Amino acid sequence: MMMFTLAYNLVCLVMCQAAQRQGVPPERISFVDALRLHSIDIDDGKWRGYRQVRNNMYGENMPLDHYVSQVHLRRFYSPVLGNRMYAIRKADLKAFTQNSQAVCRIMDGSTNAFLREDRAVEDFLKTIEPKYNVAVDKLIKGEIDKECIYTIAGFAAYVIVCSPAGMRIGAELVKVAVEESAALLEAHGRLPPRPAELVGERLKVRIDPKFPQAVGIASIMQIAADFGNSKWEVLHNDSDDSPFFTSDFPAAIERTGDPRILNRIIPLAPSLALRIWPDPTFDTRLADFSFANFGCRSRKLGHEKVVMLNRLIVQCAEETVFYRDDHEWVRPFISKNRHYRIEPLSSRVPTPTGAFLISTLRIVGSTAPVNQTYGLKG
Secondary structure: OHHHHHHHHHHHHHHHOOOHHOOOOOOHOOOOHHHHHOOOOOOOOOOOHHHHHHHHHHHHOOOOEOOOHHHHHHOOOOOOOOEEEEEEEEOOOOEEOOOHHEEEEEEEEOOOOOOOOOOOOHHOOOOOOHHHHHHHHHHHHHOHHHHHHHHHHHHHHHHHHHHHHHHHHHHHHHHHHHHHHHHHHHHHHOOOOOOOOOOOOOOOOOOOOHHHHHHHHOOOOHHHHHHOOOOEEEEEOOOOOOOHHHHHEOOOEOOOOOOOEEEEEEEEEEOEEEEEOOOOHHHHHOOOOOOOOOOEEEEEHHHHHHHHHHHHHHOOOOOOEOOOOOOHHHHHHHHHHHHHHEEEEEEEEEEHHHHHHHEEEEEEEEOOOOOOOOOOOH
């Protein structure tokens, strides 16, 4: 155990030195970045840093990776604006117009140093984004095939794994598990005694959001297969006065009568959305791309149901809501539903040897507007 303590202190030292050289606080530097910063250009005595090395690979700037595909966002362009859409930021209700290229993107966001191939998710996206528009058109026409299922399921999987909301939620779930494990180890005397100044203090854990993203990327094909083997409800909205919104997290959750199941609501166009019903009996260990368990039905929605789904889309948005038509009711509607977001909820069930954690997701109210730091604001 002392060896682990020594290693931890050395890691902290490396991170502090890397942060000092970069002129940023230590908490802004991950251990992986610290190692890279210490290993680059040592021989010639010059300090260039990881960012410059990536610039050499990608040009003057690192990639601005979209966590919501541009092909999706373009479906919500306004005919009044041309190649732009309307947007409102939940934090302060600031309204603006923007094109798909300028929003829902993160500097080098698809790069994950926890993975052996740090841009691995790009290969996955190449099988999704070029076919997205065709897949949506197939859903509209009711001509659903395996390629359509894979494309839409893959789009949803990517959003859940790589968006700031998905990374935040994943980090919180890992944090709860680590805290519970640490408390259990300490209770059984498996950790060294705490220093006197920390006795009685609760252990605080910080999880790099890139870690749950890496786990998600490594299993993204499985997630897509799970969605593709669920029951789908294609939701048609013929109302020009109440089109569907989208957001920077177009994978809203919807509670069901079964506490094990959360539906996913995926807005695909102003006139089209998708409800995915996960099948709790499906063996999620099987990545079945024949989609043998797939089922689908179509439904035309009335105004009341459209309002209900738009409410979920706004409440589950991490920071920004996008929409095609600037109706008078839009801003008050978003204002009413903006103080919500998705949060993980974990319940601790005691067992004879420790505890069992049961985790789910819930839409919860927040006393302050959401203000995350991963994306670019309009």
